[in-house]
Amino acid sequence: MRTKPSAKAIGTNSLQAEPRPNIVLIVSDDHGREALGCYGSLGAESPTVRTPHIDQLAADGTRFSNAFCTTASCSPSRSVLLTGLHNHANGMYGLEHQEHHFSSFDTVRSLPVLLEQAGYRTARIGKLHVAPERVYHFQQVLKAGGVNDPVSIGRSPVEMARLCYPFLDKNSAQSANPSVAQPFFLYFATDDPHRSNAVAADGSPIFDGSKPNLFGNRPGGYPQVGDHFYQPRQVRVPPYLPDTKACRAELAQYYESISRLDAGVGRLIDYLKDTGQYDNTLIVYLSDNGAPFPGAKTTLYEPGMRLPCIIKLPKPQKPGFVQDAMISWVDVTPTLLDFAGVGTSSLGKQGRSFRKIIEQENVSGWDEVYASHSLHEITMYYPMRVVRERRYKLIVNLAHQLPYPMALDLYNSFTWQDALRTKRKLFGKRTVAAYLHRPAVELYDLQTDPDEVKNLAANPRYQNVLVRLQAKLKHFQQQTRDPWLYKETRE
Amino acid sequence: MRTKPSAKAIGTNSLQAEPRPNIVLIVSDDHGREALGCYGSLGAESPTVRTPHIDQLAADGTRFSNAFCTTASCSPSRSVLLTGLHNHANGMYGLEHQEHHFSSFDTVRSLPVLLEQAGYRTARIGKLHVAPERVYHFQQVLKAGGVNDPVSIGRSPVEMARLCYPFLDKNSAQSANPSVAQPFFLYFATDDPHRSNAVAADGSPIFDGSKPNLFGNRPGGYPQVGDHFYQPRQVRVPPYLPDTKACRAELAQYYESISRLDAGVGRLIDYLKDTGQYDNTLIVYLSDNGAPFPGAKTTLYEPGMRLPCIIKLPKPQKPGFVQDAMISWVDVTPTLLDFAGVGTSSLGKQGRSFRKIIEQENVSGWDEVYASHSLHEITMYYPMRVVRERRYKLIVNLAHQLPYPMALDLYNSFTWQDALRTKRKLFGKRTVAAYLHRPAVELYDLQTDPDEVKNLAANPRYQNVLVRLQAKLKHFQQQTRDPWLYKETRE
Numbered sequence A, B: 001m002r003t004k005p006s007a008k009a010i011g012t013n014s015l016q017a018e019p020r021p022n023i024v025l026i027v028s029d030d031h032g033r034e035a036l037g038c039y040g041s042l043g044a045e046s047p048t049v050r051t052p053h054i055d056q057l058a059a060d061g062t063r064f065s066n067a068f069c070t071t072a073s074c075s076p077s078r079s080v081l082l083t084g085l086h087n088h089a090n091g092m093y094g095l096e097h098q099e100h101h102f103s104s105f106d107t108v109r110s111l112p113v114l115l116e117q118a119g120y121r122t123a124r125i126g127k128l129h130v131a132p133e134r135v136y137h138f139q140q141v142l143k144a145g146g147v148n149d150p151v152s153i154g155r156s157p158v159e160m161a162r163l164c165y166p167f168l169d170k171n172s173a174q175s176a177n178p179s180v181a182q183p184f185f186l187y188f189a190t191d192d193p194h195r196s197n198a199v200a201a202d203g204s205p206i207f208d209g210s211k212p213n214l215f216g217n218r219p220g221g222y223p224q225v226g227d228h229f230y231q232p233r234q235v236r237v238p239p240y241l242p243d244t245k246a247c248r249a250e251l252a253q254y255y256e257s258i259s260r261l262d263a264g265v266g267r268l269i270d271y272l273k274d275t276g277q278y279d280n281t282l283i284v285y286l287s288d289n290g291a292p293f294p295g296a297k298t299t300l301y302e303p304g305m306r307l308p309c310i311i312k313l314p315k316p317q318k319p320g321f322v323q324d325a326m327i328s329w330v331d332v333t334p335t336l337l338d339f340a341g342v343g344t345s346s347l348g349k350q351g352r353s354f355r356k357i358i359e360q361e362n363v364s365g366w367d368e369v370y371a372s373h374s375l376h377e378i379t380m381y382y383p384m385r386v387v388r389e390r391r392y393k394l395i396v397n398l399a400h401q402l403p404y405p406m407a408l409d410l411y412n413s414f415t416w417q418d419a420l421r422t423k424r425k426l427f428g429k430r431t432v433a434a435y436l437h438r439p440a441v442e443l444y445d446l447q448t449d450p451d452e453v454k455n456l457a458a459n460p461r462y463q464n465v466l467v468r469l470q471a472k473l474k475h476f477q478q479q480t481r482d483p484w485l486y487k488e489t490r491e
Helices: A037-042 A052-060 A074-083 A111-117 A157-168 A245-274 A329-339 A414-421 A432-436 A460-479 A483-490 B037-042 B052-060 B074-083 B111-117 B157-168 B245-274 B329-339 B414-421 B432-436 B460-479 B483-490
Strands: A022-028 A062-064 A121-126 A140-142 A184-189 A281-287 A309-312 A321-323 A368-375 A381-389 A392-397 A441-445 B022-028 B062-064 B121-126 B140-142 B184-189 B281-287 B309-312 B321-323 B368-375 B381-389 B392-397 B441-445
Touching (some): A022 A074, A022 A245, A022 A329, A037 A052, A074 A111, A111 A121, A111 A184, A111 A329, A121 A157, A140 A157, A157 A184, A157 A245, A245 A281, A281 A329, A368 A460, A381 A460, A392 A460, A441 A460, A460 A483, B022 B074, B022 B329, B037 B052, B052 B309, B074 B111, B111 B184, B111 B329, B157 B184, B157 B245, B245 B414, B281 B329, B368 B460, B381 B460, B392 B460, B460 B483
Parallel strands (some): A022 A281, A121 A140, A121 A184, B022 B184, B022 B281, B121 B140
Antiparallel strands (some): A368 A381, A381 A392, A392 A441, B368 B381, B381 B392
């Protein structure tokens, strides 16, 4: 049943005349698109990772083949998702937790706050990892631990889904009178498939590089989660990773975590159906950034920024459609607000709504995305700015003089430590030296060089492309009031 | 009249048996010790900057000849002053305002909060520049704008002092019953002698490098502030600055701002006397960091970190004493808490109280300080770690591969722009190239090389010194849980 606009709704436009859908935004943690069944056109072999529920969502809805985060770091990427502003414009320049301690400006108005103001019920479950709370406020934080909820969520997205049931179930959560029923916004953010970490006495994480990480997997699995074990020989090693025993062992664990995540997505969708909400709910599945391996997460190479994005409209007209428009995470908040009939003039116009093109064929005008990375950990200063067209991609490394900083979890990964131990020169198709020491400017022709290893920035034949993309990037920095714009003049 | 411990006092020790003094902490903005009369032993010529009131405070109290900030950046330095924790330990890694947006951890317990818990009345006036407010909470924020205060503070420390009068005046501010009188803590933080800035429509500062900055000076001066104009030919150019017309013109303006600051300090002391508080008030005068010129502020060279510090005990026993113990700003909060009889176990033991040695001759055990700089502006990542003994000083530049980042106000200063325009090779005694491109390790013998231009780090004769200081610095980083400690292992 479609809900009517709430009397409390503000900032709405003519869309208010249409029923407003519920919105479920599912954000996984470090899920690269190369490890997802429905993106198997990338060259998956059989048997590869099994994700039947997310695949089914794609079969029912629209799968974006050119979706990108704008920074491949957890907190900054989530801040972009939830504000429609680049991290350099919302203040969340790096990780939120522990000593990293980044946060968004108090003046930022986030998606949950704007939806609440428009009359939505809002709730979140799982990882938030952005701050401050008053900027990213949800009405409810769903969690285990109540009288009837003795089970910890742990790393079980299925358990997370169960805890959402009362919120989804309008009959129990809302008035019996449909005229005052409110649409809801659920932000469902799993810890899977992030690397798991042991924790020291002081709460700081410990990563042990002498053996494969478990990615949240545990002996005996989790209640109601089907067994999804993978043999290292079964996994597909993507081109950016080395085909080593160490890497295969970690990918097998990674796959298991992804299958558990998939089970949670399936359970959540079951509950949406059980509660009669599925057909009036917009469901978005995406990941904050690429896989937790060197070469992906923290970088703005393709494995770091090109990500899964599946959108199931309340009533899809073209189930299984594949949309190749280029969108990025800065567009997500404007799009969801558009569905909710909320004007986006309070945002900085950095992203734009792609609502109207979700099922549209031969879209034009969606042919480039921009990315902006500042820091990951507080010690990992490495600002990068990127413009990515369909064919060419420009990466400007503003602190290229520094060695590329390694995140704690990636540096201490079995995959990377093994590469260091065995003194590998190549890591995937890139040399370890090239990975750690980057030039000021990288220009790639993705058509002929999808693995981004042949830098064309100094090639005279590509000077026109370079100049054109540099001008675009400068315009982007000006338009988004990038604090790093000064670098050109002061250094 | 000495106050008695408040019934509300907590965390106190046996010092509670003694009367607790009022505390006035005066923090000026960018006041280098080379521009202060009572530090004239540094080689001042006549006529130089006139600071009769601060000089008188030194004549009445103790002048520290070896006092140091731990980071020469406004917000981080103030966070150290007010917490007793290095910036890398309290979270305030860089500037607080605008897009820089750094803040301390919510778990930090600051000086005003601890003093309030111990029964002090607390108030601040002027610049705070640290965040969040709940961590750095003062009971009162004194400011212009009340019914009887139509005058803006502007850049007049004399006006600031006037606005403090009601707070200082116990009879008006407290109960007439002395038994419930509380001691007070006043944090008096001037904008002088910082560079003044014009402000663009969006609130961002504009510095015009084509002419001397006015340092808050304005035609006609400020009410009740004596005329203190200086001719460029009168000023003393310190060794780290170039003796150019441009630099002299800016120093003359800087001096005028310092003399206005001095007038405000004088007025505040007058009011302490008028209200009968002078003899039961501990007065501290210091600056957040060195002068707002390249070569001082933002650097951890001596002009950036070696600063004025004058302490007037409630009842000085040795007026005019000069204390050569080496102290740093991380010691200030433990010292002031010690005066208030508040235990410091809640602090991280990074600083220590120097209360007992203020008037002590031939002090031992105060022969080194540590400094830690992280960022200034968000774009100015340049972590440095320093151990400074009486003779030797080690500076480790953790991001030495980057050009030394120039602060907005310093880059656009007339002094620096003039040096760029005229293509000066030398800036003070250091080359411009050496200033902008620094080695990983700098080791100086301050006895033979007070201007820090002869790096001994690679000199085999100083390897023992280098190894000894490196070990000290590593121990310091471990003890203070420095996030940047990992650099050694991950890069």
